[in-house]
Amino acid sequence: MNDLMNAAPCGFVSFGDDGIIRAVNQGLIELVGYTRAELEGKHLESIFSVGGKVFYHTHFLPLLRLQGRAEEIYFALRCKGGDEVPVLINGVRSSRDGEVVNDCIMVRMRMRRRYEDEILRAKKEAEAASAAKAKFLSMMSHDLRTPLQAISGYASVLGQEFHGPLLEAQRDDLAQIQNATRELSRLMDDILTFAQMESGRVQVRLRSVPVDEALERAESLVRLRFTDAELAYQREPLEPGLAVKADPDRLQQILLNLVTNAIKFTPAGGRVATAAEREGDRARIRVRDTGPGIPGEYLDRIFEPFTQVETTQANQGVGLGLAISRELARAMGGDLTVESLLGKGSTFTIELPAASVSGAGMDVVPS
Amino acid sequence: MPVNDPQSIIRRNNVKIMGTGDRTLLFAHGFGCDQNMWRFIVPAFEHDYRIVLFDYVGAGNSDVSQWDERRYATLEGYSRDILEICEALDLRQVILVGHSVSSVIGILAAIEQPDRFERLILVGPSPRYINDTDYVGGFERADIEGLLDMMDKNFIGWANALAPVIMKNPDKPELAAELEESFCSTDPRIARLFAQATFFSDNRDDLEKVRIPSLIMQCSEDAIAPVEVGDFLHARLAGSTLRRLQATGHCPHVSHPEETIRVMREYLEN
Numbered sequence: 001m002n003d004l005m006n007a008a009p010c011g012f013v014s015f016g017d018d019g020i021i022r023a024v025n026q027g028l029i030e031l032v033g034y035t036r037a038e039l040e041g042k043h044l045e046s047i048f049s050v051g052g053k054v055f056y057h058t059h060f061l062p063l064l065r066l067q068g069r070a071e072e073i074y075f076a077l078r079c080k081g082g083d084e085v086p087v088l089i090n091g092v093r094s095s096r097d098g099e100v101v102n103d104c105i106m107v108r109m110r111m112r113r114r115y116e117d118e119i120l121r122a123k124k125e126a127e128a129a130s131a132a133k134a135k136f137l138s139m140m141s142h143d144l145r146t147p148l149q150a151i152s153g154y155a156s157v158l159g160q161e162f163h164g165p166l167l168e169a170q171r172d173d174l175a176q177i178q179n180a181t182r183e184l185s186r187l188m189d190d191i192l193t194f195a196q197m198e199s200g201r202v203q204v205r206l207r208s209v210p211v212d213e214a215l216e217r218a219e220s221l222v223r224l225r226f227t228d229a230e231l232a233y234q235r236e237p238l239e240p241g242l243a244v245k246a247d248p249d250r251l252q253q254i255l256l257n258l259v260t261n262a263i264k265f266t267p268a269g270g271r272v273a274t275a276a277e278r279e280g281d282r283a284r285i286r287v288r289d290t291g292p293g294i295p296g297e298y299l300d301r302i303f304e305p306f307t308q309v310e311t312t313q314a315n316q317g318v319g320l321g322l323a324i325s326r327e328l329a330r331a332m333g334g335d336l337t338v339e340s341l342l343g344k345g346s347t348f349t350i351e352l353p354a355a356s357v358s359g360a361g362m363d364v365v366p367s
Numbered sequence: 368m369p370v371n372d373p374q375s376i377i378r379r380n381n382v383k384i385m386g387t388g389d390r391t392l393l394f395a396h397g398f399g400c401d402q403n404m405w406r407f408i409v410p411a412f413e414h415d416y417r418i419v420l421f422d423y424v425g426a427g428n429s430d431v432s433q434w435d436e437r438r439y440a441t442l443e444g445y446s447r448d449i450l451e452i453c454e455a456l457d458l459r460q461v462i463l464v465g466h467s468v469s470s471v472i473g474i475l476a477a478i479e480q481p482d483r484f485e486r487l488i489l490v491g492p493s494p495r496y497i498n499d500t501d502y503v504g505g506f507e508r509a510d511i512e513g514l515l516d517m518m519d520k521n522f523i524g525w526a527n528a529l530a531p532v533i534m535k536n537p538d539k540p541e542l543a544a545e546l547e548e549s550f551c552s553t554d555p556r557i558a559r560l561f562a563q564a565t566f567f568s569d570n571r572d573d574l575e576k577v578r579i580p581s582l583i584m585q586c587s588e589d590a591i592a593p594v595e596v597g598d599f600l601h602a603r604l605a606g607s608t609l610r611r612l613q614a615t616g617h618c619p620h621v622s623h624p625e626e627t628i629r630v631m632r633e634y635l636e637n
Contacts, residue, residue: 017622018615043615045590050506051513053590054566057617058399058467059521059551065621066403074520076513086520120519 001025011087011106014096017065019043019056022101031087031108033080049076049084060091064102068093077106086113134198141192148188152181179224186256193253193324194305204247204331208355211242211276211285218255222263230268236275244283245355250328254336255287257321258348262289266345282334283354286347293342302338325350373455380421380452381428386413390485390635391458393419395449397467397491398565400551401427404466407624408631419456423448425557434557442468442568446475453483460485462635466620467491467591468565471573478576487581488631491617492600493592495569502571503595511566518562522555571603580606582634584619584627591617608634 001023005012011028015021024039032039032047045053052075063070069092076084091104109116155177158166166174196202215235226233244251262272270290277284294302301307305323326336334352376382383402386392392412394405402420409418422429423445438444449472453461461484465473470492477484496504497511553561581604585597594611601609610630614623 019622043588049513049517050510050590051515051517054510054514055517055521057591058397061616061618062400062404062621063551066400066406074517076517116520 008105011108012104013039013044013106014101014103015044016099016101017061019045019061022099028106031079031085031106032077038080047077047079049078052076052078060089064091064093074109075106086110130198134195137191138195138199141188141195144188145185148181148184152178152185155181175224179228182221183260186253186260189253190257190320190324193328194320197324197327202328202331204250204328206245206247206332208243209246209248209251211244211283212238214244214246214248214251214255215274215276215285217252218259221256222259225260225263226272229263229266231263231266232271234271234273236273238276239278242276242278242283243355244285244334244352246332246334246352247328250332251350251352254325254328254350255285257325258287258350261321261348262287262291262346265289266291270345278354281354283352285350285352287350288345288347290345293344294338294340294346295342299338299340303336376451376455379424379430379433380448381430382452382456383420384417384456385409385420386416386418388414388416390415391417391419391461393421393449393453393458393461393463395463395465395469395473396422396426397465397469398561401429403427404618404621405464408620408628411624411628411632416462419452419458421448421452423561425561426553431554431557434554436560439557440560440564442472442564442570443475445469445472445564446479449473449476450480450483453480459483462486462488464488464631465490465492467493467617468568471568471570474570474573474577474581477579478573481578484579486579487577488584488634489581489600490584490620490627491586491589491592492583493596494571494574494600496566496591497569499569502599503593505591505593505596506566511562514566515559515562518555518559522558571599574600574603575605577604581608582631583607583609584630585609585611586614586616586619587612588615589617610634 001012006026008025008027011031012023012025013021013028014023021040021042021044024036029036029039034047039047045056048056055075060070060073060075063073069090071090073089073091075087075089077087079085086109087106088109089104089106091102093100093102095101155174157163159171159174159178193202215238219233219235223233259272259274266272266289272290273288275286275288298307303322303326306319307323322336329336329350329352332352334350337349337351338346339349340346381402386409394402394409396402396404401422405420409420412418423439425431425434425439435444438447445468449463452458453476459482463473463477463484463486465471465487467490470487470489471494473484473487473489474492474494477487493504495502496506497508498504498506583597583600583604585592585594587594597609597611601607612619612623612626612630614626616622619627
């Protein structure tokens with residue numbers, strides 16, 4: 001070991017594939033407290049903690065052997081007195097004196113380890129809190145669904161006039177109740193989906209879904225709201241037979257989110273349009289509005305959960321719809337993107353694999 | 368995903384088939400890396416055997432989206448991967464070569480469907496890693512906690528030496544080359560659960576249920592599977608052959624491929 005190597009402010013060890021230490025520098029001797037004679041000729045394992053020995057065999061040695069190098073690997077060294085010293089190791093394979101050896105430097109991490117412990121603890125706490133939140137959301141949306149179904153059911157009974165004819169004004173009020181019930185139900189679907197996503201339990205069942213049917217189904221649920229909001233709605237002509245490979249309920253959830261958003265954020269007198277086209281083996285469904293548009297700095301952030309663009313409008317929801325819509329689109333092998341021009345409006349594009357209308361094979365993909 | 372669709376299993380487990388021969392060697396990698404671990408062994412057998420390599424779901428270039436927390440929380444879930452691969456390829460009379468934890472995973476598969484397998488080659492096997500009354504596994508529970516802590520540290524954000532370099536993206540095949548190079552990269556959550564399933568398992572009672580012959584390849588000075596473990600296995604696995612290797616450590620197929628190949632050949636030709 002030359003003077004330069006011995007003076008280097010880090011530990012250095014060279015070992016063979018058999019794990020036997022060939023050479024060490026002064027830095028390593030000082031790091032672990034053994035003499036040179038106690039180290040050279042011994043197995044590298046003798047300076048690793050027990051966990052470190054396992055990690056050496058399962059990760060470190062294979063990386064060196066298969067990849068020729070391994071970088072930034074955290075290890076705990078066991079010193080002569082039994083104390084453990086955290087180090088970061090970089091290793092590289094090289095040939096010296098007719099033998100293949102693994103050369104490693106070890107840098108002690110005093111403060112970093114403490115910070116890492118704190119980061120890890122905070123991460124684990126955050127994960128536990130997030131899991132508890134997801135469980136709560138899931139239970140809450142289940143519990144709320146029962147009374148909501150009762151409201152929706154009885155409203156429907158009233159609407160069928162079993163108990164006697166309704167006045168025109170009563171019928172209008174009932175329509176408002178039913179609208180609000182549907183909106184609440186949609187929000188709860190979003191919350192439940194979000195909770196499932198957080199815990200990795202979302203499943204999508206892919207099959208061929210005709211785009212016109214999907215759009216028709218979504219439109220039927222929001223038609224009245226266009227009228228109430230004084231917006232024009234237009235579906236642009238579709239290529240005949242255009243279909244996507246998707247989970248019909250999940251696609252519906254995305255479409256409802258996009259159309260409901262467009263209604264919410266487009267001022268009276270504006271226009272919302274849907275369109276779809278095929279390009280190779282992909283299909284794109286677009287929802288366009290003439291709303292205020294989304295500022296550039298928000299274009300990515302709107303897909304993060306609980307994010308909303310700050311507008312003059314009052315609180316318009318919890319900000320989950322776009323986050324889960326993008327996740328659902330991705331779970332189905334597609335994506336959800338946005339283009340927007342301030343003052344002109346926004347266009348949301350659902351991209352999905354195109355499908356033939358006939359092929360209706362089922363496929364379950366956990367997200 | 369329909370379980371009986373062979374193509375989807377082949378994709379899911381990144382199954383690679385090569386070599387020519389009437390007999391099939393199915394290589395199962397251990398905890399840590401992936402099928403690349405066998406690269407020094409495979410060339411020695413591909414002229415006489417059909418070779419099947421794969422990555423467990425969650426490892427290597429497997430389809431991580433198929434990973435299921437409940438299924439892969441125990442070694443039985445991993446043994447289902449092996450059985451599903453055998454079914455997908457309609458493999459019979461398989462010689463299963465399992466390294467480390469894959470020895471036990473292979474044993475579980477052979478108990479479940481004994482007719483599928485001709486024999487087992489167990490490289491550095493252990494039915495239980497943690498010491499127990501009258502049993503030397505080599506570890507105390509605290510040691511394993513130390514390993515898990517080390518894994519957490521190695522998978523932490525900025526020091527992500529072992530975390531996946533990039534996400535799998537079928538739309539961008541140009542990224543595949545980069546993936547090929549990331550041997551030991553796994554999703555940290557998957558790696559941690561695999562470590563827990565591995566090191567907290569106790570399959571000692573399963574050993575007497577094995578009905579096919581096996582070779583136990585016991586390394587010298589193996590910190591993960593000490594010699595006592597090899598003896599324990601040999602005493603309880605009916606029809607087992609115990610071979611003590613000169614090779615030190617826990618990965619003789621990586622560190623001492625020549626001896627590993629020689630011992631395997633001697634057993635196979637016997």
